[in-house]
Structure formats: structure tokens, C-alpha cells
Amino acid sequence: MPSPPAADSPVSDPNHRIYLDHAATSWPKAQGVAEAMVDFMTNVGASASRGNHASAMKANELTRSLRSRLTRFVNAESAECISFHAGCTSALNAVIHGLVGPSHAIGKDSHLLVSAVEHNAVLRPILMAANSANAMLEEVPSDAHGSLPVDELIGRINDATRLVALSHVSNVTGAVQPIADIGEAISRINQSRDASNQILFLCDAAQSLGYLPIDVQALGVHALAAPAHKGCGGPPGIGMLSLSPQWHDQIQPWMQGGTGHDGRSDEMPPSMPQKLEPGTMNLPAIAGWLAAMDSMATRQESALVLAERSQQLHRGLNAIEGIQVFGRPGPLPIASLDFGPDLPPDDAAAILDAEFRIEVRAGHHCAARIHKYLGTESAGTLRISGGHGTNPEEIDAVIAAVAEIAAQITSLT
Known part of the structure; x- marks a missing residue:
């Protein structure tokens, strides 16, 4: 499980908003x-x-x-x-x-x-x-x-x-x-x-x-x-x-x-x-x-950074027992996951938002046909998507939150 964020990290602030829904729309917007x-x-x-x-x-x-x-x-x-x-x-x-x-x-x-x-x-x-x-x-x-x-x-x-x-x-x-x-x-x-x-x-x-x-x-x-x-x-x-x-x-x-x-x-x-x-x-x-x-023009290094975030996200999620991860490490930090029948994606997204102030998206993501091949036709998936400006601490925070939720589900079953 990832280490908790340092005391001076932005994600240690309980009021900090961790936005990981860039596949829907980017935030914050580019400078200017x-x-x-x-x-x-x-x-x-x-x-x-x-x-x-x-x-x-x-x-x-x-x-x-x-x-x-x-x-x-x-x-x-x-x-x-x-x-x-x-x-x-x-x-x-x-x-x-x-x-x-x-x-x-x-x-x-x-x-x-x-x-x-x-x-x-x-x-x-x-x-x-x-x-x-x-x-x-x-x-x-x-x-x-x-x-x-x-x-x-x-x-x-x-x-x-x-x-x-x-x-x-x-x-x-x-x-x-x-x-x-x-x-x-x-x-x-x-x-x-x-x-x-x-x-x-x-x-x-x-x-x-x-x-x-x-x-x-x-x-x-x-x-x-x-x-x-x-x-x-x-x-x-x-x-x-x-x-x-x-x-x-x-x-x-x-x-x-x-x-x-x-x-x-x-x-x-x-x-x-x-x-x-x-x-x-x-x-x-x-x-x-x-x-x-x-x-x-100021984002020339972003391709390498985004790929590193993708590796970090998938490596962390795939180490968590009790969830299924869809997608592979690639150039963009996007992954979908499923907690299984005991926690629908909508509920998981609500928990992440209410308990951890982490904003992700749940559902079929306006692309319903792919879910037939993922085996998630009924409820869809929980999607985590980073973008320009997503930092390592935010990726660690969502991995830790998902791990905590998965562990709680395991303890109740």
C-alpha cells in the first residue's frame, strides 16, 4: 500500500480537492x-x-x-x-x-x-x-x-x-x-x-x-x-x-x-x-x-510525465487485492476498476468523494458497448483519469483510498 502523504503535501489538507476526472473535462484550465x-x-x-x-x-x-x-x-x-x-x-x-x-x-x-x-x-x-x-x-x-x-x-x-x-x-x-x-x-x-x-x-x-x-x-x-x-x-x-x-x-x-x-x-x-x-x-x-x-509550449515534458503517472496508477491499483483493473499502463493515466458485486461503481465514487475528497466518475462513460467485453455491462466501472498537472501525491492518494475501501469490503465478507 502506498505511504500516506507527507504532512506538508497538498493532499494532506482535508479541504484539498483531488480532481481525477480529466477524461470528462480538464481542471484546472490552462494558464491564461x-x-x-x-x-x-x-x-x-x-x-x-x-x-x-x-x-x-x-x-x-x-x-x-x-x-x-x-x-x-x-x-x-x-x-x-x-x-x-x-x-x-x-x-x-x-x-x-x-x-x-x-x-x-x-x-x-x-x-x-x-x-x-x-x-x-x-x-x-x-x-x-x-x-x-x-x-x-x-x-x-x-x-x-x-x-x-x-x-x-x-x-x-x-x-x-x-x-x-x-x-x-x-x-x-x-x-x-x-x-x-x-x-x-x-x-x-x-x-x-x-x-x-x-x-x-x-x-x-x-x-x-x-x-x-x-x-x-x-x-x-x-x-x-x-x-x-x-x-x-x-x-x-x-x-x-x-x-x-x-x-x-x-x-x-x-x-x-x-x-x-x-x-x-x-x-x-x-x-x-x-x-x-x-x-x-x-x-x-x-x-x-x-x-x-x-x-x-510549456508542456514539452508532459508526455513523459503523463506516462510516469500511468505507470504509477496501474502499478498501485494492480497491487490491491479484491478489485479488478481494466486497461494497461500507457501514455495517459486512465484506468477503470470494479470492486465486485458488494460495491457498485456509483457507490464507490460517492465514498471517494465524501470520505476522501477524490473526484472520479462511475458508470458506462457514454461508451456502453465496450462494457460487454469488460464484463461490466450492468453497472459500468469506476474510472480514474489524470491529466496535465496531476501529481504523484494525488495518484498515491487515490491508490491508498481504493486500497482502504477494498480492505473494508474484504473484512465484511
Whole structure:
């Protein structure tokens, strides 16, 4: 069992809040985020693409700067590939409903592949789009830790396959999926197909952007969706979609509205990214995300630190008798666990919060299908997820708390 925290450690303070729910959203936010949002609302306040006055130009520049920064961050082909949305879920809906449908690029009788680890933000829109297009949706199973077999996924691609959708990192177990291997296989297959029969490779990077390096061109990813509020440490309410140029003409706007471009037209602009950006942009969130991206330059050592926290978390949890741990040590400090039938995950989370001031999440984590392979379909799991700034003392504290709870269960049975 880990040693108790030192007397001068922050976690020895009974009022200290230990936040280990970063897979849901990061906290605290990156340095400068709140200040940038307040500054925009206090001193700028204008809409982008809605005027030529000085404040509107400042709003335009914020939008342009963030778009440019994200283009370089994921190595998209150009800034036109990056569109802004109300979050990662909105970005996923934009690409799925914009490309899959009875009159869309990925149309009737297509074959669509998803994995068992997918979040509902991927699964639900794909299910609806597949039904509308009379497309076949096939699920690739995972192992008991949330990892996908590469050969099996690739082997399920057939002549009718037009979409492969995959989460980069499981939000339940932290398993990092073999995106590069799958992207390479899809690229080889696409080279043998004509332009009207290409496979779209869609990646949900909700758990990876800001934590792991992402190069959409090197990975062979055509569409990548991600939010600001997780690994980037930005605000909620804004996300991005990176879409390869080959799909720009084919995607149809899933929402329509004003864009500030050619307001006389009854249709959305034909060019990217404006065709996917109706309505007034969330400029305070854009300002906050830009500030978060500025702070990323100070996190060069974070990849090594996060991997060390993952090793520490899994090593400590796996040494505790009476619990089952899902996931393996990896680049991110995420693990799910189960105390068994005598303590449901919801109750365990409540105990950690009330007795130890440790905040984690219990349940199915909006990814219900993976629990069939974990054996946790009924109640889900207790998920512990660290992030930037999670320190060793906090990991030790949650390990010690879990060990104490497990020991109490054992003593009562």
C-alpha cells in the first residue's frame, strides 16, 4: 500500500480537492484561458465575419490565429481544412451527417465500420445516418482492456466499405488504438479505388488532442474531431474538425444559417470551412482556446510525465487485492476498476468523494458497448483519469483510498 502523504503535501489538507476526472473535462484550465475569455468579453465583444470595424477585425484575427495554430498542431493540409463547432460532438455530427446519407457521398448500401470502444458521440450519429442511407453498420470487438485487434479490423473492410470510425483513445480504459497501422491499410486500399469509392477514415480525438502528438497526414486520417476542453486545457463549448481536401466538395452542411459571406445567397457557401460554420461563433471560447494553445509550449515534458503517472496508477491499483483493473499502463493515466458485486461503481465514487475528497466518475462513460467485453455491462466501472498537472501525491492518494475501501469490503465478507 502506498505511504500516506507527507504532512506538508497538498493532499494532506482535508479541504484539498483531488480532481481525477480529466477524461470528462480538464481542471484546472490552462494558464491564461479564463483571463483571455474575460478580456474578449470585456474589451472586444464583436462577432467574426460580421463587420469591418476595429472590434470585428480583432475577432477575425482571433479566429484566424486559432485556425492557423490548429492547422500546424495536427498538420492539416491547410487552414481551410479546420472548421469550428460547438464541441467535439458537434464536429462529429457535422462530418457524419454531412457525408453519410441517401443522397450523400457515402450513400445507399454502403458498409460502415465502427469499434466497440466508441463513444456515443460517434455511435449515435452513425446509427442514425446508417439507417437513413440503408447502410450496413458493423462493430469490431475489443479485448478485455479496450484494445482493438488491427488485423481483424482491417480484415473486415470489403468492397462496399466507405467509412471506418475509430476513437484514438478509449475514454473507459485509456487504450491507445493503432491509428497509424489502420490509416496505412486504408490508404493502400484507397489507392486501388476510384475517387467515388474512397474510404473515409474518421478519428475521434476527444481523449488525445493535447496529450498525444497528432499528424493527420502521417496517420492517414481524413477527418479528425476534437474538443478544446480536455487535453488542450481550453474552455468547453468549442471543438474542431480537420477534414482532408479530397472531401471538401463532397461534404454537405448538416446545419444552415448565416455566415457573413454572400448573405444574398439562399445556400451555404460552397467553400470550406465556411460551409460548415453557420451562426455566430463562440468567440470567448476561441480566445480561451488560443490562450490554451499558447500554454502548450510549456508542456514539452508532459508526455513523459503523463506516462510516469500511468505507470504509477496501474502499478498501485494492480497491487490491491479484491478489485479488478481494466486497461494497461500507457501514455495517459486512465484506468477503470470494479470492486465486485458488494460495491457498485456509483457507490464507490460517492465514498471517494465524501470520505476522501477524490473526484472520479462511475458508470458506462457514454461508451456502453465496450462494457460487454469488460464484463461490466450492468453497472459500468469506476474510472480514474489524470491529466496535465496531476501529481504523484494525488495518484498515491487515490491508490491508498481504493486500497482502504477494498480492505473494508474484504473484512465484511
